[in-house]
Ligand SMILES: Nc1c(NC[C@H](O)[C@H](O)[C@H](O)CO)[nH]c(=O)[nH]c1=O
């Protein structure tokens with residue numbers, strides 16, 4: 572049984588609850604365990620995963636959050652840099668699924684957060700598990 576850490580950027584409570592439901596359901600359906608930690612926003616997710624990885628306690632990581640465009644360039648920074656940070660960690664060999672939604676509005680986020688619609692939380696959890704399986708396949 573693998574142990575996954577879900578790192579959620581809790582910026583929109585109702586959307587995060589939906590993402591968490593999807594991610595947890597996918598992990599449990601695959602027969603694995605999970606823990607969840609919460610950070611303020613998407614920009615903190617990569618750093619939190621890096622800190623957790625140093626502990627050696629987890630086999631894979633699921634990043635969850637919602638970034639909705641506002642009036643300024645900050646959307647590009649938050650969306651782009653959180654994704655870049657996660658990609659860098661993935662390229663370092665961590666098994667990560669990215670479920671941080673980056674949308675133009677709340678309606679787009681809602682349909683992607685719902686487990687019975689686009690289920691991006693569950694999708695991210697399955698991606699993390701797929702990368703974990705690859706680790707096993709290529710283990711020296
Ligand atoms: N606007 C959103 C943010 N912004 C906050 C940043 O992620 C970060 O917490 C802050 O800049 C302090 O370092 N975060 C989201 O997750 N979603 C947003 O829509």
Ligand SMILES: CC(=O)[C@@H](O)COP(=O)(O)O
Pocket residue numbers: 638639640641642643644645646647649
């Ligand atoms: C994605 C964001 O950072 C956004 O929510 C911030 O809104 P604004 O650009 O209007 O400050």
